[in-house]
Amino acid sequence: xxxxxxxxxxxxxxxxxxxxxxxxxxxxxxxxxxxxxxxxxxxxxxxxxxxxxxxxxxxxxxxxxxxxxxxxxxxxxxxxxxxxxxxxxxxxxxxxxxxxxxxxxxxxxxxxxxxxxxxxxxxxxxxxxxxxxxxxxxxxxxxxxxxxxxxxxxxxxxxxxxxxxxxxxxxxxxxxxxxxxxxxxxxxxxxxxxxxxxxxxxxxxxxxxxxxxxxxxxxxxxxxxxxxxxxxxxxxxxxxxxxxxxxxxxxxxxxxxxxxxxxxxxxxxxxxxxxxxxxxxxxxxxxxxxxxxxxxxxxxxxxxxxxxxxxxxxxxxxxxxxxxxxxxxxxxxxxxxxxxxxxxxxxxxxxxxxxxxxxxxxxxxxxxxxxxxxxxxxxxxxxxxxxxxxxxxxxxxxxxxxxxxxxxxxxxxxxxxxxxxxxxxxxxxxxxxxxxxxxxxxxxxxxxxxxxxxxxxxxxxxxxxxxxxxxxxxxxxxxxxxxxxxxxxxxxxxxxxxxxxxxxxxxxxxxxxxxxxxxxxxxxxxxxxxxxxxxxxxxxxxxxxxxxxxxxxxxxxxxxxxxxxxxxxxxxxxxxxxxxxxxxxxxx
RNA sequence: CGGGGCGUAGCUCAGCUUGGUAGAGCGCUCGGUUUGGGACCGAGAGGUCGCAGGUUCGAAUCCUGUCGCCCCGACCA
Numbered sequence: 001x002x003x004x005x006x007x008x009x010x011x012x013x014x015x016x017x018x019x020x021x022x023x024x025x026x027x028x029x030x031x032x033x034x035x036x037x038x039x040x041x042x043x044x045x046x047x048x049x050x051x052x053x054x055x056x057x058x059x060x061x062x063x064x065x066x067x068x069x070x071x072x073x074x075x076x077x078x079x080x081x082x083x084x085x086x087x088x089x090x091x092x093x094x095x096x097x098x099x100x101x102x103x104x105x106x107x108x109x110x111x112x113x114x115x116x117x118x119x120x121x122x123x124x125x126x127x128x129x130x131x132x133x134x135x136x137x138x139x140x141x142x143x144x145x146x147x148x149x150x151x152x153x154x155x156x157x158x159x160x161x162x163x164x165x166x167x168x169x170x171x172x173x174x175x176x177x178x179x180x181x182x183x184x185x186x187x188x189x190x191x192x193x194x195x196x197x198x199x200x201x202x203x204x205x206x207x208x209x210x211x212x213x214x215x216x217x218x219x220x221x222x223x224x225x226x227x228x229x230x231x232x233x234x235x236x237x238x239x240x241x242x243x244x245x246x247x248x249x250x251x252x253x254x255x256x257x258x259x260x261x262x263x264x265x266x267x268x269x270x271x272x273x274x275x276x277x278x279x280x281x282x283x284x285x286x287x288x289x290x291x292x293x294x295x296x297x298x299x300x301x302x303x304x305x306x307x308x309x310x311x312x313x314x315x316x317x318x319x320x321x322x323x324x325x326x327x328x329x330x331x332x333x334x335x336x337x338x339x340x341x342x343x344x345x346x347x348x349x350x351x352x353x354x355x356x357x358x359x360x361x362x363x364x365x366x367x368x369x370x371x372x373x374x375x376x377x378x379x380x381x382x383x384x385x386x387x388x389x390x391x392x393x394x395x396x397x398x399x400x401x402x403x404x405x406x407x408x409x410x411x412x413x414x415x416x417x418x419x420x421x422x423x424x425x426x427x428x429x430x431x432x433x434x435x436x437x438x439x440x441x442x443x444x445x446x447x448x449x450x451x452x453x454x455x456x457x458x459x460x461x462x463x464x465x466x467x468x469x470x471x472x473x474x475x476x477x478x479x480x481x482x483x484x485x486x487x488x489x490x491x492x493x494x495x496x497x498x499x500x501x502x503x504x505x506x507x508x509x510x511x512x513x514x515x516x517x518x519x520x521x522x523x524x525x526x527x528x529x530x531x532x533x534x535x536x537x538x539x540x541x542x543x544x545x546x547x548x549x550x551x552x553x554x555x556x557x558x559x560x561x562x563x564x565x566x567x568x569x570x571x572x573x574x575x576x577x578x579x580x581x582x583x584x585x586x587x588x
Numbered sequence: 589c590g591g592g593g594c595g596u597a598g599c600u601c602a603g604c605u606u607g608g609u610a611g612a613g614c615g616c617u618c619g620g621u622u623u624g625g626g627a628c629c630g631a632g633a634g635g636u637c638g639c640a641g642g643u644u645c646g647a648a649u650c651c652u653g654u655c656g657c658c659c660c661g662a663c664c665a
Contacts, residue, residue, distance in 0.1 A: 014614060014626070015600045019658055039657075094664070111665060145589080145663050153664080220664075318662095437665070469665075506623055540625035558624055567624090 002519045002529040003498070009046050012545050022218075024480035025150025027489050031548045033497075040147025040155035047549065048476075050497035052158065055472055055479075056137050058189050058494065059160050066182040068133035068162050073115050075139050079105035081114035085448040096141045108141035113445050113467055116163040120463070121451040127167045130453065130463070131175050135162030137472060151477035152433070153220075158473045164466040165446075167453055172464045176208070176440055179468040183212055183436050190475065191492050192482075195432060197223045198232035200323045208440040209236075213432030214478055221432050224414060228424020235323045237427075238375075238410060240419040245380025247401040253352070254395045255387050264288055264312040275395060288312030289377065289385035289397070291349040292411075293333040296325050305333055305341060307349065309385075309405065310374035314412035321411045341369065350386035350394060351403035372409040435475055441465040489550025490571050499527040500588065501551035505539040505558035515557040518566065518584050522555075525585045547571070553588055 013030045020026040028034045033048035044052065060070065079097065082088040088095070088107070096108035109115075116134065124132070140159045147155050164175035180196075187194045192214055199211040211233055213223055222234040232238075256275065264285050275283075290312040297303045306325075308316065321330040338344060351371060377383070379400025387394040397403060417426045446452070446463040455461045476495075483490045491497065500522050504515035512533065522529045530551060532542050539558070546554050554569040560578060568587045569576045579587040 011615095013599065018594085018600070021659065091665090092663095113665095140665095142664080146659095146661090148659085322663095434665090439665085467665090503624095508623095536623090538623055538625085538627060540623095540627080543625050545626090556624075560624095 002502075002523055002531045005530070005532045005534050008530075012548055020150060022149045022152065022481070023484060024152065024477040027484055027548070027550075028150065028477070028480055031489055031550065034151070038155075040144055040153070042151065042154065042156070047497045051476055051491065051495050052472065054495040054497070055190065055476055056158075056160075059137065059186055059470060059472070062182040062186045062189075063135050063160070063162065065185075066133065066178045068135045068179075068182075070136060071119075071134050072136050073109070073112055073119075073138060075109055075141060077107055077109050077112075077115055079107050081118055081449065082107055085114055085445055087114070094142050094144070096143050109138075110140055110142045111159075111467075111469070112136070112138070112161055113163065113441065113465075114449065117445045117449045117451050117465065120165050121449060124165075125453055127453050127455045127461070130165055130167050131171050132165045133162060133175055133178070135160060135468075149218075149477075151473050152481075154473065157471060160470040160472055162468040164468070165451075165463050166465075167455060167461050167463055169464060172440055172442075172466055176438060176466045176468075179466065180210070180438050183438065183468070183470065186470065187212060187435065189494060190479065191494065192435065192475065192478065194435065195223065195225065195231055197225070197432075198236045199437065200233060200236040207442050210438050211434050212436035212438075214435050215430055215432045216478075216481075217431050218481075219431040219433035221434055222414075222429055223432050224418075224420075224427040224429050226420040226424040226427045228420065228422070230420035230422050230424045230427065234317070234414050234429065235320055237320075237414045237418075238421045239412070240421045240423070241375045242378050242381075244378045244400070247380050247398055250380075250382065250398050250401070251396055253397045253402055255392055256395060264290055283384065285313035286311045287382075287384055289350070289383035290314070291351070291386060292316045293338070293344060293349070294321060294411075295331050295333045297329045297331075304370065306370045306372060307344075308372050308374070308409060308411050309351065309377055310412040311376055312384075314374065316411050317413040320413070324409045324411055344369075348386035348388060348390055348392060350388050350397070351405075352385075352394065352397055353388040370407075371405050372407050372411075373405040374412045375408050375410070376412075377405075377408075433474070433478060434471070435478065436470045437468070439467045441467050484550070487544075488548030491550045491552055493552055496550070496552050497528075498530040498551045499553065501530045501532070501546050501549065501554045503532045503539075503542050503546055503554060503556050503558075505542060505556065507535065508561070511557055511561045514561045514566070514581055518555060518557060518581065521582075521585050522588075527585075527588070555584055 010032045012032050016026050017029045019036065020029050028048065029036070031047070032045055033051065034042045034044055037043050063070065079088055091110060095110050098106050098108070100106060120132065124130070137158060137160045139156050141156055144153060144155050147153055151157070162179055164172065164179065166172045166175055194212045194214055197211050197213055199209040211221070213219065213221055223232060224234055224237050225231040288311070289309050292308045292310065294306050294308060294316065295303055296306050310316070318330055338346060380398065383397045384393060384395050385397055414429065416428050419425070420427050443462045443464050446465055451463045452460045453463060479492065479495060480489055483492060493499070502515055502519050502522070504512050515531070515533070519529050519531050532546065534542070550571065552571050554571055556567040556569060560566055561581070564581050565578045566581060566584060567576055568579050568584060577587065
């Protein structure tokens, strides 16, 4: 049966909703696909559900092809499994927590690793049962600090989450690859451009992780890629470490007076004015060692100061710092922090002090503060840096000879032109929106929840897992974001809510009779038809609605009927052609 | 959580500076005309002006507080 507008649950809006800013949000609300319920939470109307179902069908198809089986968990779950793995705490404010009438704790699941693990533990005991891949398409809940951009970042969203279970690392590699391949097919079928980048596993834990990013300037993730094929989320980017240099024959460091030079810029200016380089080149910020003081707060509330030394032309990237120190929070040290460590002279911090028995920072330091270095600060490199006395800096301080560190850390910002760590050339940075993420979780969850099987030798082994997510509703929004014009949405055929939109115009009964025949023909040919059969609506309104709703093929039945023709309109290309009444199906 | 903007009819908004009977367009209902690009005429229905307190003879308008929403940032498997 065709869907008739005379009794469909659809109301389009003539004007843009005032609370919608981004294109996808604006058009999906205006065209009657979704309605806002609360910030980041949307009701799905019939049109929206149809598009969502189309996307889900493609995902199901490829999941089945990849050997995964569909299950379905509640969104409302007991909190205990999340306490066992630690995520009840680790997830922080991002998780919705609630209690029933008796005060028993529940969560609205932000993701389902724990309960999938427990389900498999309930049912499986033997390696013969493995490998296993199961998935669901379910709504997820995250208490986002600021939901935004309609469906693009909501507090409730639909996700396909799959989990693989293997008892060997090699098996996990195979399961992971199967999902990864399925993702490539899914995004290709959806017509979504994607880049696979190395990712940080974050709070999920685990070893290997890759993100599928849709490149777009409005994306929330920054990623890098090289012409040679390297691609990584900026948070997972690692620095190409230069070779160490010999320290013999290098002159001793020299301290010099540097009044009023608390910044790298002023230091470079002073150096060029007072201490010109022997080779005639100018000193630059990259010749200085900037020592950034960070406050690292652990989950239990412990606050630790850490000093990170990096080339002076770089800034600390707090997101990369969060990854480096996770799960702790990182922020720049404040005045109170500095007050506790009078040995740190702001603007003149350095690892070394003239005549000091022990270093100020580094191994066996007098301050005891953890000192970490950017990987570029390799043994043998000379630096201009603070001398740890007010208004004094030091020249020619040699890494590895004059100072050491407690370790190395990836905190410095990443730039266009930086070399890729795999030697594939300079990288460029770009923005992307995360549409999928695949993880090798390893044994973190199975270990915590006790998922073990007996192997071929009768020994208990802990299962190794993978977790694979696709943001269904986010994808729908991105497709809407990509496929529209000033008149409205223009769905790709693969996800359009209907195949054909038939408009009957005028009030001539012959026109409506002809339209009914065409609709019947289209339905008989297997097309889903949305039929605008509203009798008292003017043609202008009907055309506007057809354009707004964005079904890719529109058939206009009207004045041409007298001559035995109708108009077939390709919304995607804008082409409109006259065809005979009985030639509509063939013309599509 | 920091910064900015906004809460008036179902929707989009005006009115607030300078206090004095609550408005427009669209949408909706009824009658009539109209039907290939958001038609027209006539008659209607519809609002505790976010909420609370205060000032005042009188508050949508002024003051205080509070709640909510949107945007930017922080945050974001």
